[in-house]
Structure formats: C-alpha cells, structure tokens
Amino acid sequence: MKRTFALIAAALCLVVACAQQDGTAQRGQRVLTMLMTGETDSLYHEMSAEMRQALTETQLSVLWFTMEMTYGKLQSTGQWEEQHVMGYDIAKCRLGFANGNLDFSVTFNDDKIAGMFFTPAAETAPPQEPETTASFQEKPMALCCDGYTMPALLTLPKQEAKAPCVIIVHGSGPNDKDGTIGGNKPYALLARMLAERGVASFRYDKRTFTYHDLPDSVAAILTVDYETTDDAVAAAEMLHAMPEDIDTSRLFVLGHSQGGMMIPRIAQRATAPHGYIMMAAPARRLLDLMMMQMDYLHGHGLYPDWPKARKEMERQIANLRLWGQDAFDNAMPMPMNLPLSYLLDLEGYDQTQEAKSITKPLLVMNGEADYQVTMDDFQLWKKALQGKDNVTWKSYKGLNHIFIPAGDPPLPSDYAKQGTMPAEVADDIAKFVKGL
Secondary structure, three states: OEEEOOOOOOOOOOOOEOOOOOOHHHHHHHHHHHHHOOOHHHHHHOOOHHHHHHOOHHHHHOHHHHHHHHHOOEEEEOOOEEEEEOOEEEEEEEEEEOOEEEEEEEEEEOOEEEEEEEEEOOOOOOOOOOOEOOOEEEEEEEEEEOOEEEEEEEEEEOOOOOEEEEEEEOOOOOOOOOOOEOOEOHHHHHHHHHHOOOOEEEEEOOHHHHOOEEEHHHHOOOOHHHHHHHHHHHHHHHHHOOOOOEEEEEEEEEEEOHHHHOHHHHHHHOOOOOEEEEEOOOOOOHHHHHHHHHHHHHHOOOOOOHHHHHHHHHHHHHHHOOOOOOOOOOOOOOHHHOOHHHHHHHHOOOHHHHHOOOOOOEEEEEEOOOOOOOHHHHHHHHHHOOOOOOEEEEEEOOEOOOOOEOOOOOOHHHHOOOOOOOHHHHHHHHHHHHOO
16 A cells, blocks of 8 residues: 655645545535635544544645645636546536635545645646756756765756756655745745856755655655665765766755755765855754744634644644653654654754764854744854854845745735845855855
8 A cells, every 4th residue: 555645844635534425526626615614623533544644634624725835825616627537536617716726636435535735727737847057057967875866957057068066955845856835836836046146956856756655664764865875875986977068076955944954964974065045044953943934823813723732733743752751652643743753863963063063064044033933043053053164144024934025914915926046145056156
C-alpha cells in the first residue's frame, strides 16, 4: 500500500461519508458545503481510519480558512462533473476564488469518500518552461539521487562565461523548482534576477513533489535528510562536475526556510561548495515555530478554533519529547500527523549549534516582516554565531517569508497576489557570491 505524504504545506487528502442515496455530484457538493460552513466535526467522525492517520481534526477544521487565506474569498462554483473510474465515483468542479482558480474533486468508495483534493487549475498554474532571453538561458536537466530523478533547470547568464553558481534548496512542503506559492514563483524569479547579475543558479523539483506517493516502508522511516539534505548534497556534487558550464570553484548552496535550517547539515556533508546562504532560516525547533505561527494567525482573526487545538498539540509535542522514556504514550497521535522518524530527526537537530562549525563564507538573510520565520530567529542566529568573521548579515524592511513586500499586517493572503522581489535582495546575493 502507498500513501500520499506531504509535509506541512501539502495538499490535503480527506475522507468523508455522505448520503448513499444522493448522486455523486450532489454528494460532492454536500462535502464542499460542510467544509465551507464549518461542519468539520461531523466530517471528521465519518472519515476512514486510514485517513484519520493522515489528517488531524485540527487540519480539517482549518482547511477552508487555509483556502480563503491563500486564494481569497470564493466567488464562483463551476458545473459539477461526475466520473466512474475503476470502481470509484468521482465528483469534481472548479472553484473561482478572488486570487485564482482551484479544481476541487471528491472520490467516493461506496458510502465513504476515498479522497478529496484542491489543486491549482491548469490555466492558473501552467508548467514552467525553460526560457531564453537576452540576459539568460535555461538549460533543462535532471537531478538524480538514491534512485530518484527530479526535473531541474540550470539558469545561465549570457553575459558571463564560467559564472559562479547558486543551488537553491526548498523550504518545507512538496515544492516545485520555482517555489510556487499562490501567485508567486520566488525561486524562478530569484534565478533570473541573479542571471541578470552574472550569477548562474540550479533549481529542481523537490523529491516529495515529484514522488508524492511514498511506500509505507519509506514513510515510516522518513527523515529530513530524505526530504531535503540528500538531494542538496547530490546537486552540489553534480554541479561541481560541470566545469564546462559554471565556475565550480565558486559554487554556493542557498537554502530557503527549512532548506536554510538544513544548511549546517548540508555543509557537514558537501565538500564542493565555496559558501552558503540562508534565507529565512528557522533558528528554533520546527514544532515550536509552528505554534508561534498559529498563535500569530489566531491573533489576527484566523483559525478561530486554535485555542482548543493548541492544547491538544501541546499534549502531542510534550509526549513526543518523552520518546525513549516509560512515560511516552505510543498510542497518542504525532504532532501534525508527521512520521515519528521525521519528528525525532528534527527534534534532535540543533541548527544554531551545528552552524558554528561552518568556516566557509555564510550569508544570513531575513525579511523584517516575516511572520513565519521572524526577526527573533535572525537574532538567535546572530547570538549563536557572534564573533565569527565568515558570516554576513542582511535584513530587509517590509519583506515577508518569500522576500516580497508584506501586507499590513503580514498574512498568508499576501502570497496569493504576485509580488516583486526588490533588486537589493539579488544584489546582495550576487555581491556575496562574487566576493565583492
């Protein structure tokens, strides 16, 4: 058996029971209505045991809030369509939100729902094709690691042969090579801005994006290395063996968000890079950071059920941290229903301590309006790395987690509309990489 695995920012799979006598379209419409009206208690108690393992009651309760925070208010519902595939009944329709369209589908197996998905509509999220302009060209490639193959792009500046190169490592969740979120593609934007400044870059679809159906045998032993570190190290080794395209003596690894948090571990294992860049890198433990983020959103009128859910998540985190002791409750769900192996890997990782061993050039960057990885994290990095003369510090007024202008106050809805990354962000990276 396989299961769909997605970390934190994943598309959610739900299973709900509906009235057997209704037609497939009517049953799908009923599920959507119950999500919109907050009848999630009923939905959760009708979910299959397997789906309850993949989705917490808290995640279900905030699902519709998440959709509207990211894509804006629902403005239209398209015509419902019905399909019957391999014994399953499927209801689907297009939802028109203020900031984009999503395709909503519900799959039924007899009186149960076998799956439910929100996916970007094809016309609002076209595949990113390689581009060639007067200043850069993009070369399609593939990153291979541990038997997996991920589509990739090498962006090369035309005005500079043997350019320095930056490898872009994703944040949490099953991200594509462009880092697509809402109306933004921050990694694609950064790659092209760097090319205009004479710096090459390499970006790739994340392993959990390309291979979202993981065998249970893999999901049960999943670690952050599997999700992030291994592929970043493989990318560094591959790029270092390509002197015909880039200056391999000036190879850098740029980690964003969780990718930045993993830079100290990447630096321990990768010998080829000349230096490292951390953009919006958490200095705190991931679960503590998630609690802080949810507190912030609740304080701005979002996630109204969070106070109740917070108590349960606190219990789950406290139990996780009892692992290895007699008091550990093996029957209690894991926080966010993430695999125990993954959570233990994160809990045992002290990124600020391990970063002290980095002797190569290191650039640490943060948006001052980032509510996900705040300036508190930036200051924690400064405290941990004080006195190290290989570290450069940059923060940017008014920029959020993906380094575009934030709203007032900064909220997830900022990502729905396309933003522009200020030139100074790419300028600072290019100067650092070129040693200027």
